[in-house]
Amino acid sequence: MKNTAKTHFSEEEKKHTKIKHDLFTEALKASLSIANSLNYKDNSNIPFMYIDLYAGAGKFCNDKEGSPLIALNLISEYLDKRSFEHFEYIVAENNEHNAKCLDKNIEKKRKDLKITDRDLKVALYCGHWEDLMNELSDYVQARKWGFVFVDPFSLELNLPELIRVLNHNIYYKDIMILINKNAQERVLGKPESPDIQKICKYFGIEEKALQRLINHIKRNKKGTNEDIIQYLTKKALQNVDKDFKIYAGISRTREGELENADRFYLALLTSSIGVADSFLYKYSELLEEKEFNNNGGQQSLFDSSPQTKYTNLEETVQNIIYQNTEISLYKLTKTLFNVFLSWKYTEDNEIPHRRALTVALNNLLSQKKIQFEVIGKLPTGCVNTVKNKVLAKAFNSKENLKHIKIKVLNG
Numbered sequence: 001m002k003n004t005a006k007t008h009f010s011e012e013e014k015k016h017t018k019i020k021h022d023l024f025t026e027a028l029k030a031s032l033s034i035a036n037s038l039n040y041k042d043n044s045n046i047p048f049m050y051i052d053l054y055a056g057a058g059k060f061c062n063d064k065e066g067s068p069l070i071a072l073n074l075i076s077e078y079l080d081k082r083s084f085e086h087f088e089y090i091v092a093e094n095n096e097h098n099a100k101c102l103d104k105n106i107e108k109k110r111k112d113l114k115i116t117d118r119d120l121k122v123a124l125y126c127g128h129w130e131d132l133m134n135e136l137s138d139y140v141q142a143r144k145w146g147f148v149f150v151d152p153f154s155l156e157l158n159l160p161e162l163i164r165v166l167n168h169n170i171y172y173k174d175i176m177i178l179i180n181k182n183a184q185e186r187v188l189g190k191p192e193s194p195d196i197q198k199i200c201k202y203f204g205i206e207e208k209a210l211q212r213l214i215n216h217i218k219r220n221k222k223g224t225n226e227d228i229i230q231y232l233t234k235k236a237l238q239n240v241d242k243d244f245k246i247y248a249g250i251s252r253t254r255e256g257e258l259e260n261a262d263r264f265y266l267a268l269l270t271s272s273i274g275v276a277d278s279f280l281y282k283y284s285e286l287l288e289e290k291e292f293n294n295n296g297g298q299q300s301l302f303d304s305s306p307q308t309k310y311t312n313l314e315e316t317v318q319n320i321i322y323q324n325t326e327i328s329l330y331k332l333t334k335t336l337f338n339v340f341l342s343w344k345y346t347e348d349n350e351i352p353h354r355r356a357l358t359v360a361l362n363n364l365l366s367q368k369k370i371q372f373e374v375i376g377k378l379p380t381g382c383v384n385t386v387k388n389k390v391l392a393k394a395f396n397s398k399e400n401l402k403h404i405k406i407k408v409l410n411g
């Protein structure tokens with residue numbers, strides 16, 4: 001059944017929605033934790049903003065919590081630490097019934113978690129968030145850290161407009177956007193239908209330009225609707241100055257079960273390697289769970305040892321290094337982290353999270369396919385030159401990664 005604002009929260013949380021929430025939770029948790037450490041390091045307590053533009057009702061009928069309540073749970077873990085002066089919590093919900101439920105759910109949650117007005121400044125807007133574009137834009141500009149969640153059902157979004165609002169002082173803010181690939185593909189399958197206007201609006205493209213793009217990708221390049229969507233998405237988000245733009249494919253739930261297909265992309269735009277890594281690690285866990293279930297509860301043979309587990313990732317890493325002859329570990333990570341990952345086709349052991357990447361690099365080092373060199377000053381514990389190994393600590397910061405150069409051995 002098609003999701004509508006009315007029915008969505010009166011049903012149980014669907015399996016794919018749980019996946020979205022698991023990934024959202026990990027990314028927001030990491031975002032808070034990193035802002036907390038930076039506040040601590042700078043001996044400051046700058047507030048954290050949480051913005052949820054398509055907030056929903058807060059709860060499903062089986063009591064499972066939606067994004068605004070999940071965010072409150074995570075925020076509450078920082079209240080005793082007093083590392084943030086306070087939190088700013090801006091939620092917009094267009095549907096009146098949902099907004100009323102959300103208001104009640106937030107109030108109850110605040111009471112349960114003993115969150116005071118002083119600690120949490122709440123602004124709940126019942127209406128289209130687009131009505132607040134100018135105010136939001138100024139507000140985002142004035143804040144240092146934060147997390148923005150953009151979770152529309154379908155095509156009710158204008159990406160360039162959203163980016164115009166958010167793309168200020170953006171460095172320390174993380175953005176997560178749910179992209180309904182399925183709805184887009186449905187429309188692209190009928191390019192003569194008036195619905196094509198929705199795609200034009202979504203990506204901020206004129207109809208003629210879209211028709212030319214469709215012809216070019218489909219006829220000249222023999223590409224698919226998915227290629228068109230990936231191209232348009234990347235283009236719409238190209239001006240957001242973020243080191244990592246990860247698009248994780250998510251399936252949808254059909255008759256209570258997850259399909260083995262890519263129906264949504266959950267896009268994470270971040271400049272924090274820690275946020276990107278937490279998101280990727282969770283995604284690999286979810287894929288592992290999927291593969292385990294698809295295998296009828298059998299562990300994959302390749303999962304047994306780290307020496308064999310990451311062979312696919314090793315190959316990808318090796319190809320990138322060989323294409324470049326030499327590359328900083330930062331650039332390599334950036335290349336690997338800017339990807340469209342597929343729920344259907346990507347295997348858990350291909351996800352380049354920090355642990356997997358460390359193993360893949362060390363396998364290539366021990367096979368004498370690559371070598372590394374330290375450029376300038378690097379904190380201790382990032383590499384072991386005696387054992388010829390890159391250590392997980394290298395991935396703790398982008399600065400560390402910039403000081404490690406990887407080269408083809410004898411290349």
Ligand SMILES: C[S@@+](CC[C@H](N)C(=O)[O-])C[C@H]1O[C@@H](n2cnc3c(N)ncnc32)[C@H](O)[C@@H]1O
Pocket residue numbers: 005008053054055056057058065066067068092093094095098127128129130151152153156
């Ligand atoms: C997928 S649901 C949000 C789910 C929520 N983020 C969660 O994780 O529980 C999308 C919600 O956005 C609301 N909505 C749609 N267009 C909107 C707009 N322009 N401004 C604010 N809310 C909107 C819908 O009423 C619906 O409740």
